Amino acid sequence: MDVTTDGERATRGRRMRLWIAGAVVLAIAAAAATWAVAGRGDPPSPSVATPTQTSAGPSVEERILAGAGAILKTRASAVLSGHLAQYLQYVDPANRKLRQRDQQVFANLRKLGLSRLSYQVDANWAPEVQAQHGPSARAVRVLMLVQIAGIDSTPRATALGYTFAERDGHWLLVDDDDLAAETDLKAYREPWDLGAIEVARRPGVLVIVPAGERRNGERLARESQSAIPMVRSVTRRAQAGIAVIAMADSRSMDPEWRTGGHPAAAVAAQNYAPANPEASEFKVTGSRVVINPDQRTQAGRLLLAHEFTHAAMGPLGGRAPIWLVEGFARYVEYRLAAQSGYQRELADERRELLREKIPALVVLPIDGVFHGDYDEDSYGVSWIIVEYLVTTYGQAAVNSLYADLARGPDAPAVREQVLRKHLKVSETALVAALKKYDGPA
CATH class of the missing domain: 1.10.390.10 (Neutral Protease Domain 2)
Structure with missing residues (x-):
């Protein structure tokens, strides 16, 4: 019919x-x-190498990569298990708008029915200093790998720009749109970033x-x-x-x-x-x-x-x-x-x-x-x-x-x-x- x-x-x-x-x-x-970086949803391209360790100990960049990796692993696990408090655990409590955005993204991702989710810091991209968030703050490019159950045969990659900073000895996610390469953020966004x-x-x-x-x-x-x-x-x-x-x-x-x-x-x-x-x-x-x-x-x-x-x-x-x-x-x-x-x-x-x-x-x-x-x-x-x-x-x-x-x-x-x-x-x-x-x- x-x-x-x-x-x-x-x-x-x-x-x-x-x-x-x-x-x-x-x-x-x-x-x-x-592939070259053409938008927030496209895979990242190689950039400047991350600084190596010095005799004085790990650099800020190396410490942030370690801290960011742990935070991202926690956030992925939280989405898959449905624990909002765990997802927000390392989000800057002073950034109310960021926490609100993250809460909505969490709810949206849960609705998709994900079978797999992971994040990894893109080691091909040099962290960028973001002094407005403090001397330790760095923006990094993050690869989000998301697989919808029954839809995707393998996790799909999409690139994000996250800023992490050290506060009282702990690393926090303090912003999500500072990366210089993310100047096109207002041009294209994933659907889970666009409200309920x-x-x-x-x-x-x-x-x-x-x-x-x-x-x-x-x-x-x-x-x-x-x-x-x-x-x-x-x-x-x-x-x-x-x-x-x-x-x-x-x-x-x-x-x-x-x-x-x-x-x-x-x-x-x-x-x-x-x-x-x-x-x-x-x-x-x-x-x-x-x-x-x-x-x-x-x-x-x-x-x-x-x-x-x-x-x-x-x-x-x-x-x-x-x-x-x-x-x-x-x-x-x-x-x-x-x-x-x-x-x-x-x-x-x-x-x-x-x-x-x-x-x-x-x-x-x-x-x-x-x-x-x-x-x-x-x-x-x-x-x-x-x-x-x-x-x-x-x-x-x-x-x-x-x-x-x-x-x-x-x-x-x-x-x-x-x-x-x-x-x-x-x-x-x-x-x-x-x-x-x-x-x-």
């Missing part, structure tokens, strides 16, 4: 392509690699919404479950589970998550896990889907299917051409749309694209100017290409093509070689064949 919301049905109509014109995948390489949350669960799905929006969270959980079977059927891949973030606060979306010059409607934001004990390299282990706050009450199964496809394919690698990345996701989305009663709208869009856009193809849409040649129709053109490939060569062949291209490198000669390997055709011949395509039989 079609349970697509009236709002989504009205929005899509003949111009249903506009839903995903605002969608984007963070297509980053999935193999172990070193509510959580909606279904098998394999967890939706995080602001307090008071449980009804929308339950709706998104149902829509997610409606999207997952099609994603699994086409991609032949699936995460252990998927987290969907639909917060009202604009800081839940990184302002750099844009497509075609405007904010994305949603993103499949990749999850990272340390690839070595030093946490100097990270690997992609899956994704979470973050919905633009402006779209959180309208987003439905079709948008979710698009982003879940990105999440499923992301760990393969980030070198596939964007026409395949976006075309494949739209293909899955439109397969679900057809199943949900949009056959006429799809036929209209296909007919328009085949008449007005495909004849203009000279080469497959180029990554750097994906939006430039066809504007919003870049997604539609890419959908037609993928639909043609599946119709002509079969789903398994297209999936193998995607996996090979995703591994890279993304050099034109290599892509041409991969096309010939899987499809026995050159790009020139493929473009010529596309111009003769009149839709699936």
